[in-house]
Amino acid sequence: MEWEVVIGLEIHAQLATRSKIFSGASTAYGAEPNTQACAVDLGLPGVLPVLNEKVVELAARFGLATHSTVARRSVFARKNYFYPDLPKGYQISQFELPIVHDGYIDIDLDDDTTRRIGITRAHLEEDAGKSLHEDFHGATGIDLNRAGTPLLEIVSEPDMRSAKEAVAYMKKIHALVRYLEICDGNMQEGSFRCDANVSVRPKGQEEFGTRTEIKNINSFRFVERAINYEVERQIDVLEAGGEIVQETRLYDADRDETRSMRSKEEANDYRYFPDPDLLPVILDDDFIEAVRKTLPELPDAKRERFMTQYSLSHRDAVILTGSREMASYFELVVEASGGEGRLAANWVTGELSGLLNREGIEIDESPVSAEHLGGLLKRIADNTISGKIAKQVFEAMCRGEGDADTVIEQKGLKQITDSGAIEKLVREVLDNNPKQVEQYRGGQEKLLGFFVGQVMKATQGKANPGEVNKILKRLLSGD
Amino acid sequence: MSLDQDTIRRIARLARLGVDESENETYARSLSDIFAFVEQLNAVDTTGIEPMAHPLDARQRLRPDEVTESNQRDKFQKIAPRVEAGLYLVPRVIE
Known part of the structure; x- marks a missing residue:
């Protein structure tokens, strides 16, 4: 059977701000653990998040550059789940009313054609901290410096039909956020990473197949490999008469395979609700037009x-x-x-x-x-x-x-363009190679290259090739 | 709408609340009563009313992008149960 691949990407771009999305703690990379995690980031009782104006501007810039709607009204929501590097027990994100929605970009493919990929939405959210699973006497170490770092999550439509297209899309978004100076695009430091939703369906079928989500891919090469692996895996399962389980999988670059993350499955009910700590973000036309003027x-x-x-x-x-x-x-x-x-x-x-x-x-x-x-x-x-x-x-x-x-x-690499000097050299070459001259004149015109080579050799390549050719042809044609 | 005991188990688990099996039925009844009470709101005609995201009719205030917090790790870590090498320690998380 012939299969068609369907891919959608969720890209997390860290927004280039000095301070966090809801607090005045620094976002600088590489600081000592927990030295940039303030009371708000730690989720201590009684704190109140206050939105950073820069993240709103940067998100709007992205929206305008991708033909999207920049929402006049967007709302923050709580995404509830438990994990030690998420101190509040919820992540502040946007759910029903994201700041940017319904746009597109055109990607360039290898065969010089372009393809339009829809952008469903781009919403603001805070990043979580980092868990260090090295052994701390049987415990896990938590660094919350990254908690509260502003992210723009860019969600595409399931418009891509191959791993190559997914890479082209990711590259285009990567280039775009850097052009826009909204994200430094540093993938090693995790400033730009992506999750891929992958499914396959028999060619010609309208309905999508069951998809899996591959988490946290942080290089272009891995995106292509992870998707290709996952596509093969799904086709193998289906052709053997099996069924695809909707689940989250992790790409292991060392083994070049994706693995199920069953531990996360059960928590997949996030019970979103509007965050009562934050009011709706209202943007007016003046603001949006002012942002438009800053676009490069x-x-x-x-x-x-x-x-x-x-x-x-x-x-x-x-x-x-x-x-x-x-x-x-x-x-x-x-x-x-x-x-x-x-x-x-x-x-x-x-x-x-x-x-x-x-x-x-x-x-x-x-x-x-x-x-x-x-x-x-x-x-x-x-x-x-x-x-x-x-x-x-x-x-x-x-x-x-x-x-x-x-x-x-x-x-002393200056080209010899003096035609007198070149002619002198050409004559010497012809005089030294009477046999070849005879053969050339007898019809073996490909020997011209030989003479050019000899002249070039005599000048260490410095003779003007056009001039050499011209003079050679003139002298060989019976002068 | 009434909640069954499986739902109680599930939402207790999602909220990481330890609910004793013997209390399941009580919770199911109490929560169902709350739902029934709230469901009275469904009788109100809300056609043409924009849903509120917040009880205050106000817009989010924005703050300038400036670093205003200094490092207070020592203070915060004094009240943490376990710390080491600047990290907060928690029971081992197995992936």
């Missing part, structure tokens, strides 16, 4: 602009707008090169990306600055050096040997 140029708009302004292909534009850092690096290169958009795109997506991948570093850690790369491209464009020599210069710049002009000067 968004990835899709930037991609369109890159395609027209720099004559880039769709694919290059997608790569170059993949992150805000990448896009601004590219534009700085273009500027420093004197407007060489396509050349800059080739180098940034080619040579530079290769280097970053090899070194395993991000573009803002690049050993070659955008100004230096732009300076190099300028010398290719004005024929000072050939593309081939440019790679040599690039490598020297990577090693920190200075900017392009310095390297070209020091290594």
Whole structure:
């Protein structure tokens, strides 16, 4: 039987605030345990949560950037469950009336097509603390620094049909929250993580199959692997005549499998009700319009602009707008090169990306600055050096040997464009290889490459290739 | 609406309340009575009335995003039953 995969994602993005969602405790990462957990975060009796205005603004920014409705009225609710890292016995979240709902984003797929993924809702909530299960004399240690950290939970429609689409969606949301500066996107520190709802159904069937939820996936690679594993598992169960149990599963990256978390099943009745400690959040049009004015140029708009302004292909534009850092690096290169958009795109997506991948570093850690790369491209464009020599210069710049002009000067890499000098060299090459000249003239025109090679060898690659070709052809054609 | 004893067991468990089996019936009756009392509200016509999220007709006040709390861990941990290395210790949670 042919199966269709149905995936929806719930992404938790930690909002970039200085203080917590309902208290004035710091949200800085990496502090000593419990030094940033105040009375409100600890849920001590008599405390009152007061909402941080910044989280409202950041959530609204997300809503506006995803064609969503930013609710004029939203309400906080208590989600009740017991766990030691949740001191109050409930998590303050939003249930019936979230701050953002009914939007979408378009994701870019490998075959250069796009697909629209619906965003059901995005609601504000507080994070829980952290349980440390290492052995503390048979006890569990609790660090509540993270308790009360503001999160935006972004819930998609079940619109994705493969693990690849889920990854593309997650990447797009990741890029978007960073463009919007609402979340630092740091997945290692847990600032951006996701749960995946996965089900399968026979192709053509309208009704959804029973789904499972895979919890707490914190990398793009794991999302793809976890979903693929889970899809295989579900199909195996169904084809063997079994039934899928609706449950929560955990992805184990070491074993590359998902496992049932039965312990959590029973608690799946959260008994939500409006939190009496908090009043409805009312937003007016002035507020929303003021937030709209703070929106930066968004990835899709930037991609369109890159395609027209720099004559880039769709694919290059997608790569170059993949992150805000990448896009601004590219534009700085273009500027420093004197407007060489396509050349800059080739180098940034080619040579530079290769280097970053090899070194395993991000573009803002690049050993070659955008100004230096732009300076190099300028010398290719004005024929000072050939593309081939440019790679040599690039490598020297990577090693920190200075900017392009310095390297070209020091290594004497300037291209020979003087046609008199080149002609002299070409004549020497022809004189030294009479046999090949005869063969060429006898019809073996592919020997042209041989002569070009000889000239290049004699000049250590510095002769202008166009010029060499032209002169060779002229002299060989019987002059 | 009346509650049966299974429901009492279930909601007691969800609320982590230890309810003695012998008291189940009493609870079922008492809670059902409360429901019956509240159900009188269903007789009121609420067409066109927007549900309230809070008894006060007011909007949430917002505070500026500033760190105003200092580290008072020692004070808080003085009243905790068990602490170690800055952590609060609780009975082992098995995943």
